[in-house]
Amino acid sequence: xxxxxxxxxxxxxxxxxxxxxxxxxxNAFLPIHAKLTLRAAGSGKEARxxxxxxxxxxxxxxxxxxxxxxxxxxxxxxxxIVRRIVRGRSPDGTALNTVVVSLAGSFSISGKRxxxxxxxxxxxxxxxxLLQEKGVTQVSTGIPLYDLLHGKKDGGPVQLVVNxxxxxxxxxxxxxxxxxxxxxxxxxxxxxxKILKPESIAIALDxxxxxxxxxxxxxHAKDADLKIGIESFKRxxxxxMPQLIERALRDxxxxxxSMLCLxxxxxxxxxxxxxxxxxxxxxxxxxxxxxxxxxxxxKARIGTSLGDLFEECGGFKGLPERVVINxxxxxxxxxxxxxxxxxxxxxxxxxxxxETHSGAEQPCVRCGACVKACPESLKPYLLYxxxxxxxxxxAYDLGLARCTSCAACAYACWSRLPLVQLFDxxxxxxxxxxx
Ligand code: SF4
Ligand code: SF4
Numbered sequence: 219x220x221x222x223x224x225x226x227x228x229x230x231x232x233x234x235x236x237x238x239x240x241x242x243x244x245n246a247f248l249p250i251h252a253k254l255t256l257r258a259a260g261s262g263k264e265a266r267x268x269x270x271x272x273x274x275x276x277x278x279x280x281x282x283x284x285x286x287x288x289x290x291x292x293x294x295x296x297x298x299i300v301r302r303i304v305r306g307r308s309p310d311g312t313a314l315n316t317v318v319v320s321l322a323g324s325f326s327i328s329g330k331r332x333x334x335x336x337x338x339x340x341x342x343x344x345x346x347x348l349l350q351e352k353g354v355t356q357v358s359t360g361i362p363l364y365d366l367l368h369g370k371k372d373g374g375p376v377q378l379v380v381n382x383x384x385x386x387x388x389x390x391x392x393x394x395x396x397x398x399x400x401x402x403x404x405x406x407x408x409x410x411x412k413i414l415k416p417e418s419i420a421i422a423l424d425x426x427x428x429x430x431x432x433x434x435x436x437x438h439a440k441d442a443d444l445k446i447g448i449e450s451f452k453r454x455x456x457x458x459m460p461q462l463i464e465r466a467l468r469d470x471x472x473x474x475x476s477m478l479c480l481x482x483x484x485x486x487x488x489x490x491x492x493x494x495x496x497x498x499x500x501x502x503x504x505x506x507x508x509x510x511x512x513x514x515x516x517k518a519r520i521g522t523s524l525g526d527l528f529e530e531c532g533g534f535k536g537l538p539e540r541v542v543i544n545x546x547x548x549x550x551x552x553x554x555x556x557x558x559x560x561x562x563x564x565x566x567x568x569x570x571x572x573e574t575h576s577g578a579e580q581p582c583v584r585c586g587a588c589v590k591a592c593p594e595s596l597k598p599y600l601l602y603x604x605x606x607x608x609x610x611x612x613a614y615d616l617g618l619a620r621c622t623s624c625a626a627c628a629y630a631c632w633s634r635l636p637l638v639q640l641f642d643x644x645x646x647x648x649x650x651x652x653x
Contacts (some may be wrong), residue, residue: 222425222450223466228593229454230626235387235506235573243398243502245517246530248321252296252521253558256282256315264315265289273300277326278497281317284350290362290561291353293497295519297323316558319521337492342413345492352491353498355561357483358460366478367413375475378416379467380407382423382482383451383458386545391502391564393424394515395482397431402493404438404446406485409492411444417475418447422463425450455547456624462593483564501559505531507567509538518559524566525555538568539576546573547625580633588627588637594620598627598637605640618644
């Protein structure tokens with residue numbers, strides 16, 4: 219019998235708000251205008267622009283080249299004409315160069331039979347170069363995959379973990395990929411095996427996943443002659459955070475080497491780059507929330523606006539109270555419906571009032587629910603009190619820097635205190651001071 223893992227303390231049990239669907243993941247309509255921001259969210263840097271207004275572009279053409287560590291190549295997700303280059307806004311409201319491409323011309327990728335490269339004849343330097351060239355980015359962080367793998371390839375033993383856990387109530391993208399694309403995921407593991415030679419490869423998945431899907435993964439792994447472990451985790455938020463997965467696995471295996479957690483959507487982008495010679499121009503996104511008529515997962519072109527995706531999913535059935543990117547707990551509010559999806563977008567949610575967990579702030583009643591919820595053994599109510607009183611140094615002494623911003627404490631708080639917002643603000647200030 220397979221044992222089920224989890225973290226030792228803290229966390230909250232959240233309802234799964236997204237019904238599971240066995241339907242294949244469909245491609246979203248191509249956008250009439252694609253807004254392409256010139257950085258992956260989170261890296262803080264921009265790639266070097268290569269195109270100008272009025273220029274015709276092929277589908278997948280390079281429009282900006284990586285300019286040092288933390289930046290990544292960007293490609294046009296549709297064929298068309300560069301309509302404008304503007305200081306736009308990313309979904310979190312940050313000012314950025316945005317290339318607006320209007321759909322025109324013929325398709326060089328869509329509707330064509332995908333190329334299939336014989337990648338096994340490539341050496342690891344060639345594969346890394348391909349990942350860099352195709353702008354493949356780690357979907358959960360926005361870090362260029364080339365940077366991540368290049369740093370690991372000669373840096374001692376690595377344990378590779380495919381993180382298919384989805385503890386956020388509105389996410390099932392990674393699990394859906396695991397179910398619908400097991401062959402591609404195992405191929406991607408095989409490619410990573412060639413680059414990193416990891417000590418072990420494990421797939422972290424929800425203990426509730428049907429065994430038929432696990433058997434399919436095992437069978438493909440056997441065909442590829444790849445040894446892959448299956449690690450089942452009990453459903454408790456924020457178990458999908460890489461540091462908690464790492465802690466749970468280290469408890470079991472001891473501390474051999476560094477751990478690299480990559481989610482299935484990143485592995486799909488890697489697979490398309492190496493096997494199909496395709497740039498990272500698409501993203502698997504869950505479009506949902508209580509205000510959406512027909513919630514579902516789609517594979518959408520980067521640069522598609524949130525408004526277009528909502529429309530494709532039947533539009534609104536009620537007025538959304540909030541539009542959130544990447545989940546209600548750790549995500550960010552969308553600036554507006556024209557905001558585009560990026561390489562780091564995994565869900566876009568139009569939440570109605572009952573889902574926003576909002577309410578008037580009340581004074582702390584010292585109930586201790588936040589302490590019980592914190593997986594890092596912090597005392598969130600005390601950190602909050604110290605920060606409000608301007609005693610940030612004492613909050614750091616009590617471990618503020620260890621806070622992962624998981625928001626389990628805020629979810630558990632009866633008094634609706636904006637705990638995480640305050641922690642994040644102070645941590646960001648702390649980082650700015652340190653730079
Ligand atoms: S956001 Fe920080 S303080 Fe709150 S539960 Fe998560 S780790 Fe603990
Ligand atoms: S959960 Fe909220 S009300 Fe309860 S102790 Fe923590 S901060 Fe105070």
